[in-house]
Amino acid sequence: xxxxxxxxxxxxxxxxxxxxxxxxxxxxxxxxxxxxxxxxxxxxxxxxxxxxxxxxxxxxxxxxxxxxxxxxxxxxxxxxxxxxxxxxxxxxxxxxxxxxxxxxxxxxxxxxxxxxxxxxxxxxxx
Numbered sequence: 198x199x200x201x202x203x204x205x206x207x208x209x210x211x212x213x214x215x216x217x218x219x220x221x222x223x224x225x226x227x228x229x230x231x232x233x234x235x236x237x238x239x240x241x242x243x244x245x246x247x248x249x250x251x252x253x254x255x256x257x258x259x260x261x262x263x264x265x266x267x268x269x270x271x272x273x274x275x276x277x278x279x280x281x282x283x284x285x286x287x288x289x290x291x292x293x294x295x296x297x298x299x300x301x302x303x304x305x306x307x308x309x310x311x312x313x314x315x316x317x318x319x320x321x322x323x
């Protein structure tokens with residue numbers, strides 16, 4: 198298989214393989230880090246607290262938004278084929294995310310914003 202890289206177009210093939218494999222590898226690595234951070238930092242312990250609905254709303258809406266609006270932004274809002282702007286898809290993504298953040302804060306039992314920020318919004322960072 199490596200003989201392909203030994204010919205005159207070998208560096209071009211190497212550049213294409215290197216670029217695309219690293220992009221998809223970083224994407225898979227990022228998703229794996231998100232899952233492992235949630236597992237390592239005790240998502241179950243946080244979900245047992247009184248703020249269970251706040252964490253669940255934020256987590257579910259964020260992941261659904263990421264898995265649905267990500268491909269929609271990339272494939273549906275394609276500027277090259279005249280089907281809208283990718284900026285519109287990004288705007289929809291952040292609008293839904295901001296609504297999820299506000300809903301998560303509204304569902305928290307005590308309305309202390311510092312406590313919500315540390316325990317719910319950044320639950321995997323600590």
